Amino acid sequence: MTADLRDHFARILTAPVFGHLATVRHHGSMQVNPMWFEYDDAGVIRFTHTTKRAKYRNLQRNPHMTLEALDPDNPLRYVEVRGRLAEVIPDPEGAFYVHLAKRYGETDPHAPADRADRVILVMQVDRIGGR
Amino acid sequence: MTADLRDHFARILTAPVFGHLATVRHHGSMQVNPMWFEYDDAGVIRFTHTTKRAKYRNLQRNPHMTLEALDPDNPLRYVEVRGRLAEVIPDPEGAFYVHLAKRYGETDPHAPADRADRVILVMQVDRIGGR
Numbered sequence: 001m002t003a004d005l006r007d008h009f010a011r012i013l014t015a016p017v018f019g020h021l022a023t024v025r026h027h028g029s030m031q032v033n034p035m036w037f038e039y040d041d042a043g044v045i046r047f048t049h050t051t052k053r054a055k056y057r058n059l060q061r062n063p064h065m066t067l068e069a070l071d072p073d074n075p076l077r078y079v080e081v082r083g084r085l086a087e088v089i090p091d092p093e094g095a096f097y098v099h100l101a102k103r104y105g106e107t108d109p110h111a112p113a114d115r116a117d118r119v120i121l122v123m124q125v126d127r128i129g130g131r
Numbered sequence: 132m133t134a135d136l137r138d139h140f141a142r143i144l145t146a147p148v149f150g151h152l153a154t155v156r157h158h159g160s161m162q163v164n165p166m167w168f169e170y171d172d173a174g175v176i177r178f179t180h181t182t183k184r185a186k187y188r189n190l191q192r193n194p195h196m197t198l199e200a201l202d203p204d205n206p207l208r209y210v211e212v213r214g215r216l217a218e219v220i221p222d223p224e225g226a227f228y229v230h231l232a233k234r235y236g237e238t239d240p241h242a243p244a245d246r247a248d249r250v251i252l253v254m255q256v257d258r259i260g261g262r
Contacts, residue, residue, distance in 0.1 A: 020163055020199055022153040022161040022163045022197070023161075024159065028195060029213055030153040030154075030195060032153045032198070033199065033209070033211065062159065066161040066162065066163045067163070068163035068164065068165065078164070080162070082160055
């Protein structure tokens with residue numbers, strides 16, 4: 001996938017922009033939230049999250065995830081990544097939260113108050129598209 | 132709903148920011164696209180679209196729509212609107228496209244080349260939330 005990734009898709013996925021993550025709620029409606037993320041060339045995207053929120057429960061029921069992000073340099077371009085939850089990794093010190101906070105420009109981030117419930121959501125990428 | 136709308140939700144929904152619209156694809160995965168939109172105090176949101184795209188077909192099968200938009204003035208705030216497709220209005224001259232293009236800052240927009248297929252998607256708002 002990496003070699004095929006069009007340049008602007010790679011640029012968007014490695015920029016510190018908010019992603020817009022859709023998950024499926026019970027009864028079939030959707031939840032969409034802005035999320036920090038980190039794209040990995042190995043074909044996964046990682047998010048910091050907690051086990052106490054609706055999105056976590058949504059993903060336990062239905063692992064589909066779709067992430068969309070706008071190109072920060074060109075409002076006519078965006079990337080949409082479809083995939084599914086592959087793994088949930090405990091992050092009880094909030095280390096990945098701190099890692100992402102630095103990626104998004106915080107200068108001296110602290111572990112979050114809810115670090116005991118923190119997890120890393122690992123999304124397996126099935127398809128990258130967009131415009 | 133209008134009276135209950137928190138100030139920043141109203142500010143986001145009336146700003147010319149991109150919305151991120153989720154619809155459900157066949158097999159239960161989701162599509163998320165950046166969209167122009169116009170919020171109406173009467174409790175609907177209107178989009179310009181065409182009858183030839185995947186999103187239109189998604190909505191014929193499953194009318195659920197969720198729109199999320201970031202606060203342009205505060206990256207920690209956003210609004211999420213859940214609803215469903217209530218009506219599809221033909222727009223064969225692309226007049227609503229032109230109306231939205233002006234709202235989003237184009238100075239002299241023309242009707243789009245695909246105007247014969249243009250429609251207005253009318254989303255009935257069920258719930259406004261966010262942070």
